[in-house]
Structures are given as C-alpha cells and as structure tokens.
Amino acid sequence: MTRAAYAALVTSSAARTTQDLTADLPLPALEDLYRDLHRHPELSGREHRTAGVLAGRLRAAGYETAEGVGGPGGPGVVGMLRNGDGPTVLLRADMDALPVTEETGLPYASETPGVMHACGHDLHITWLTGAADALAAGRDAWSGTLLVVGQPAEETGEGAAAMVRDGLYERFPRPDVLLAQHAAPGPAGLYAHSPGLIMSAATDVDIVVHGVGGHGSRPEATVDPVVTAAYIVTRLQSVVSREIAARESAVLTVGRIEAGTRHNIIPSEARISLNLRTQSAEVRERMLAAIRRIAAGECAAAGCPREPTVTLGGSFPVTVNDMDTDRRVAAVHGEVFGAGTVLDFGPVMGSEDFPFLAEGGLPYAYWFVTSTPAEVWDAAAATAGGDLMDQLAAVPSNHSPHFAPDLATVGPGVRTLVSGALEMFTPTTR
Template identity: 45%
Template sequence: MTTKQVSREGVVLNNLNTIYPAIEALYTDLHEHPELSMQEVKTAAKVASHLKSSGFDVTSGVGGTGVVGILCNRSGPTVMLRGDMDALPLEEQTGLPYASKVKAKNRAGEMVPVAHMCGHDVHTSCLVGTAMLLAQGKQNWSGTLMIVAQPGEETMEGARAMLNDGLFTRFPKPDVALAQHTNSFPAGTISYHPGYTLAAEHNVRIRLFGIGAHGSLPQKSIDPVVMAAAVVMRLQTIVAREITPGKIAIVTIGVIKSGTRYNIIPDEAELDLTIRTFEDEIFQHIYSAITRIARAEAAASNAPKPPEVSIMEATQATYNDPEPTRQVTAALTQHFGANRVKEIPAMTASEDFSLYGHIPGGAGVPSCYYFLGITNPELYKRKKGDVPGPHSPYYAPDRDRSLKIGLQALSVAALSQLGKP
C-alpha cells in the first residue's frame, strides 16, 4: 500500500490479510473445479454462501445460474461490480498442483475437458473478496453495493440472460457498472482504455448446399467443399479491399465442417466465423459482403439453393464512459502509482459486459472496464512479454500477486464510485 491512499481505502483494505486465506482457498477450489458456461451451479452456490455470510441480501438463479448480492448502506449511489464465473472447454497444461482435471458434458452431450484458462476464477474470487472487504468496512462508504456473479460470458449469453431476467428491474438499477479482467501483463499492473475499449463480436454461420455423390463420380455432384473453399478465400478480400485503411475490422473463419468419409462428396458444408468491429456501420458492411459473396459463390457453383447466412451470437462494443473511467483510473493511479497504471490501445477481444454498459446514443448505465496483469513479473521480463495469454492451456496467474492486487484494485475502484459516509 502507498502513502497516497485516501483514509477510507486504507481502513477498508486493512482487512485484506485477514480475509486473504479464505479468498486464496476459494480461488484454488474454483480453479480445480471449473464449470462450463451456464452450468456454474456449484460455483454460484459458493459465491452465494460467501455473500450471505457477509450480510448481503442474495438472490440466486438470476438468468440461469447468476447470483446477485445487494448491500444497502445509507443513501448514495448504486454501484454494480461484476465478475464472470464460467470456464472453457480446454485441457489445462500448466502443471499446477491445483490444475483442473475436470471433464464435463457440453450441450451436445460430448465429454470435454474444462479449465479456467481466461481468469474467471480470479474475477470471481476478487469479486467475493471485495464484497467481504466493503461489507466489513461499510462505515467508510455510503450507497448500495450490487454484486453480480455472471454465468456464460464465454458464450456471450450470460449478461443478456441476467438482463432478461430483470437484473435492472428486480434489483436497484446501478448508477455505474465496474468490472476487471485479467490479461498477460505483469502482475501488479493495471491497464485501461477510455472510450471504446473492446470490439463488438458477431459470430456468423454460413450453410452451403450442394449435391452429394460418390468420390469417383464428381461430375454427378455439386461439391459444397469446393464451394466452401472458394468462399473462405474470397472472404479474405473484404477487410483488405472493402474497408477503409486504418479502420479496425477482423473476419476470422474458425470452423469448416463437411462430409463424413474420404470417398463421399457431401451435400452440405458449414462455415463458422467471427466478425470484430468497433463501428456498427462497418459490421453492417461486412455482414452484407459475406452474404453477397456466399450467394455469388453458390450461384457460380450452380448450387441447388441459396446459402443460409445467420448470426449465432453477438455482443456490442465495450465502451468506457469518460467520467467513471477518469474517476476509477485516478483512484487506481493514486493507490498504485502512475508507473503501474497505464493507458493501452483498444483491443479486438470482446465481452458481454458491454450489454450492461452505456453506449453513445444507446441505453444501459455508465461503466468502466479495466485490465489486471497476472503474469509473474520476472517471467514476463525474461520472456520479453512473450507469455501465454487468455485461452491458452498454459495461462497461469501468479496467484498471490494477482489476487491481492485484484482485491485492492476492485475495492479502490468501487470506493471511487460509492458515496462518502
């Protein structure tokens, strides 16, 4: 802690070492026992139990497995802190003594490995710990603290599910929403970007239709595999030749599915792709171009019917409102020092936290979303920053540094928005 911190921060954080063993135990438990998106039943129960013990009014099952904790403490602003709970269908390779060995059924009924390779266990643990610290130090602030443990961030459905289940109507609508997310920067550092900080994400599926035949009789077919290959190559020209240079836009094809056997020409092919943009008009242009190209390639192949192009999942760009972002980053800078709190460029990753937030000309509430470094600083320096990032099977937070800095950061951010006693 620095000598620059305001007194109420010091009082609240004075209990950090007291609660830390419980938060460390929660983190290792969550890391070792991860749950897939919208299946976070045990994780949610653990969060709810901790919040109840800290005096929160707790509601479980919001939007599926979401948990909302409310602590009213005199008049003042309502401040929402959000943490996400879900893990990835990924096999952990960190070698940690508490590494996940869990396998679970996905929605298709397939057994898949499950691991916290995006830091959501850090988010949830820091969320619970911050709730405990603020509850114990409530003589130092006023207002309503709203703790939101969200399911299904990785599948971009949890925020929408909680909102559809009345998050901002059944409970006090927050005056501001805050969240932090791990990244691969050195543990002990905080980073942020004002304005649009994360891209909008639209996940699109293209179904191409052909006519199947024996592999030895290609003349009897209209081959959807060849059609799909042509579409893949042509899609690469959209950003390169149709988007103004300097504008951020990404089109990535992540899945190609077709056929069952080497000597059978199938009658259908499927492409799954993601579009990342910051401006809606650019997304609309790209989506229109994808549809145009898919239809043109199908027509060129004499396909029996036009392709189907549909949006499977989507979320808007994450926007950091000027005033809360200024207040939060100023408080973090005062607490940690200017050398540890840095502005960074916007990222093309995406988040459904954006659905809670305000966007210019739109709905929602003002919000601030910042990043928590979690890599061992010595490792980061030795590797010159070339370290595993989120969604890598080797993504391993420096546990004690990450949790302790995360607890401080989220507490300081919350206090910057809560009223004074």
C-alpha cells in the same frame, strides 16, 4: 512497503480508505478459494457449483443474496448490501469456463476433463469475493447500496442479458454505476484503462453451402460443396484487407469448417463458422454485406442448386467506458498502486457482454489487470529481441491451455474493486 510509506503515496479519500479496508486481506484463504474454483471449472450456463460457493460467501458476509437470477435453472447470483443513503454501485464478475483441455501442469489444474478456466473467470470471482468481504466489514467507511453480481455465460454472450430479462433491476435497485475488470496477459502489476471505447463488438456468422452429393469416383455427377467452401474461405480473407479502410479496426476469423462423413463420399453440404470483430456498426454491416456477396457469388460460380444459407448467431456489443467514471477509477488506481502502474493501451479486439448489464445507458468502467507471472514474462523477453509486442505474443493469453495467472494478483485485484467502489461512493471532488 510499510503502511506509512503507502499512506504517503495516496491523497484521495477512496485510496486512503482502501488502504485501511484491505490492509489485512486473508490472502491464503483467498488463494485457496481461487485454487478450488480453478480445479472445478464449469461451462457457460452450468456454473451451479461456482454460484453456490459465491452465494454462500455473500450470505456469510451479510448480503441479501439471490440465486438463480437469469431464468429457471440459471446460475446467476446477486448480493445486495444496503448501507444508508447514497448511490447504488454494482460490481460484476463472470463465472464460466471454457471447453479447453488444461496443459498448465499446475498442482491445482482442472479436474474436469476438457474444461478449463482458461480466461481467468475463477480469478474474477476470487477478486469479487474478497472485495465483497472487505466492503461489508468496512461499511462504516461508505454509504449507499452495493450490488455484487456473479454472472454466468459471458463466453457465449448470453448471461448478462438473461439476468436483465429475468428482472435483475426489478428485483434489485437499478445501479447508478457499474464496475468490472478482467485478467489479461502482461507483466503482473499493471492496470489498463481506456476512457471511451475499450473492447470491440463481436458477431458470429454461419454459412451453409448447399451442393449435390455423390460418390467420390464420380465428381462430375456432383456439385462439391467442400471445394466451394474452400473458395469462400479464401476469398473472405480479402474482406478486411480490401474492403475496410486502413483507419478502421476489424478482424474476420474462420473458426470452423465442416463437411462430409467418409473419404469416398462427396457431401451435399459444407458448413463454415465465422467470427467478426468490429468497432463500429457501419464496418459490421459492410463486412456482413461482403460475406453474403462472396458466399452467394462462389455458390453461383460452382453451380450450387440453391443459394447459401447465411445466419447471424451470437453477438456482443462494443464496450464503451463512461469517460468520467473511468478517469475517476483510473486515478484512484494510480494512487493505490503508484506511479506507472496505470496505462491506456487503447481499444482491443476482444469482446464482452458486460455492457448488457448497463441497459439504458448506465455509466460504467471496465479495465484490465495484467496477470502474467514474472518468471514467464522474463522468459518471453529472451525470445522477443526487445520488442514488447513480440514479448506479449510469446506469453500464454486468455483461452490458451497454458493460461495461468499469477497468484500474486489476488490481493491487487481485490484492491482495484474496493478502491473503485469507494471512489463511486465518494462525492465527486476531482
């Protein structure tokens, strides 16, 4: 598309300025940055190399930059660019990878055994870096303070809260608005916004079943926690289907069950790890009560020597977009990328710790950038029989060992952040 044709599509100041500031993005260099980050993934809380790369780029662009935000040894990065009077806008990207063995076959696949950027956070940092460069180079076009945050440990739900506890908003200005985005499966070139609820809460639950161990040849002398754990797992499948109203959205996943050391030993304990996804505090409490009741009931029925131990682990909040902020950002994205590129597919069951950065009710907008390569999306259509949801299920999703975003999304992902930030720096006119 020519610049003249593009200019005809846009009407807002933010969209026009985005056109100017991103017309000459250094895409080969940004793609090289992405490949480098993808080759060198780092697990939650250990993102030191990634943080160093981001911090170096921010310093080179003229940002006041701090590393180690999030506590001693923490890899959080913050860059600040003061540019006159105006609002403070925060752009955030997460940095951590996952304990997944990559199976993409890419020439730039992970060089760290058992660790992979299977959720797109390497792409997020690339987008953030490109946006930070473009906004710094185009500071004549906006006024205010820009905060750029490289956040560690999103996957464990610990990074955002740790940065806030470490004085993020004492060391840097408290933002007036926060913006973030996430790579998602779907045909590259779409931008998913939901004013209001967009992502669910998540809660980890651990159950320990206490039995009586013994020899495998004499089960009558034991209380087998493996059998009891199996009954608990089976009964838990009825919580969502029989105790949660059909109008509510909830998911209960048994992610791990562990017990025993050898074939002929009945262990004394079995451990079950659960993950809950909910969209309201009431449903969460109802599910937790059901889990405790089922675990206690099955242990009592089996004659366990004591009640099970039920422990709540990590927790993610619901992600609820400020409706006005999200509508403004969605509108400018529609102008930047054209008709039909912005959609609202409603809240999803995934979870984020980004809202912890918005402590005290700060307004924010969070959206998705679809990133499935065209050839992968088209191949999935052949097996989906024309059903869009089947097609979506057939392409690699986040956390898959085959997840490989399209490099064609590098430029658009920079423009989404740039245009969103410029819209927030612009006095409301919509």
